[in-house]
Amino acid sequence: MSIAAGSLDRPQGLRIAAHIYAAEAGDYYSLDERVPVLPGGGHRIPLP
Structure with missing residues (x-):
């Protein structure tokens, strides 16, 4: 049996x-x- 991580969280x-x-x-x-x-990894988007 296996259970995916996070599958039981709300x-x-x-x-x-x-x-x-x-x-x-x-x-x-x-x-x-x-x-x-x-396209690249850098970002300047404000995170909530």
Whole structure:
């Protein structure tokens, strides 16, 4: 039997602030168009 980590916790209400390293993402990833996309790892997006 195996249980995935975090699967028994309640949702925390977290949301994605930005997609980083998006230039290196595989073509099989679907990025949310409502979230800023940054090709590299640096970001200046204020975090909640």
